[in-house]
Amino acid sequence: MAAEEKPAPExxxxxxxxxxxxESGQSILEFLLMVxxxxxxxxLMVRVNTVIQVSIANQKYARAQxxxxxxxxxxxxxxxxxxxxxxxxxxxxxxGVSDKIAPKSEDQAEYDPDPIIVPIVSASSLAGESQEPExxxxxxxxxxxxxxxxxxxxxxVNVVETGDGFVPYDGSSMLTETPVAGQVTFPFCRGxxxx
Numbered sequence: 001m002a003a004e005e006k007p008a009p010e011x012x013x014x015x016x017x018x019x020x021x022x023e024s025g026q027s028i029l030e031f032l033l034m035v036x037x038x039x040x041x042x043x044l045m046v047r048v049n050t051v052i053q054v055s056i057a058n059q060k061y062a063r064a065q066x067x068x069x070x071x072x073x074x075x076x077x078x079x080x081x082x083x084x085x086x087x088x089x090x091x092x093x094x095x096g097v098s099d100k101i102a103p104k105s106e107d108q109a110e111y112d113p114d115p116i117i118v119p120i121v122s123a124s125s126l127a128g129e130s131q132e133p134e135x136x137x138x139x140x141x142x143x144x145x146x147x148x149x150x151x152x153x154x155x156x157v158n159v160v161e162t163g164d165g166f167v168p169y170d171g172s173s174m175l176t177e178t179p180v181a182g183q184v185t186f187p188f189c190r191g192x193x194x195x
Contacts, residue, residue: 047120051145054118058097058149066095066151085158089166092191096150115146154189161185 069081070093085093098113121143159166163183 044120051118051120051147054116055147055149058116058147059151062095062097062149062151066093066153069093069095070153070155082155082158085155086168088192089159090190090192091155091158091187092189093153093155094150094191095153096148115148117144117146119144152191157186157188159187159190161187 081093085091096113097116099116100112100114102111102113157169160169161184166187169186
């Protein structure tokens with residue numbers, strides 16, 4: 001018995017897994033096209049996250065200031081603030097965070113708070129944009145985000161509504177001893193913007 005000879009194995013050509021030899025650079029090209037897109041998207045996500053973090057920090061600060069002014073009480077703010085609420089015919093207290101410092105006294109002109117402005121695009125992209133937050137940019141695109149944060153607390157009843165309008169509420173005696181005793185309504189959590 002003669003030993004059977006096995007045929008020599010055929011040598012296979014090395015061909016890339018993707019198929020034809022002409023497609024070997026396609027994945028590298030796709031990778032090079034996607035890298036700038038992924039970097040840009042990641043940068044945008046980080047900047048938008050920064051805006052969200054600023055808003056969260058402002059919200060915590062405003063809430064802490066509101067609780068400080070009410071001495072952590074759900075019933076009353078400081079008496080000096082209560083008189084201001086009576087003057088405004090309001091049963092709620094609004095605390096906000098602004099870039100502009102509020103006036104120390106009520107004698108000054110009406111306070112118009114400025115929002116905190118956070119850029120989300122590069123400084124070179126903002127070169128032609130207006131610095132005024134109320135003015136819309138050219139073309140309608142905005143590179144800065146305005147963060148406005150307020151906290152509203154309902155206070156005790158400071159004013160009640162009678163037939164003659166809003167009057168300061170000074171206790172339960174006014175409900176029985178005044179000529180308009182039957183016409184009193186309690187506008188709970190009524191604010192200066194509740195019209």
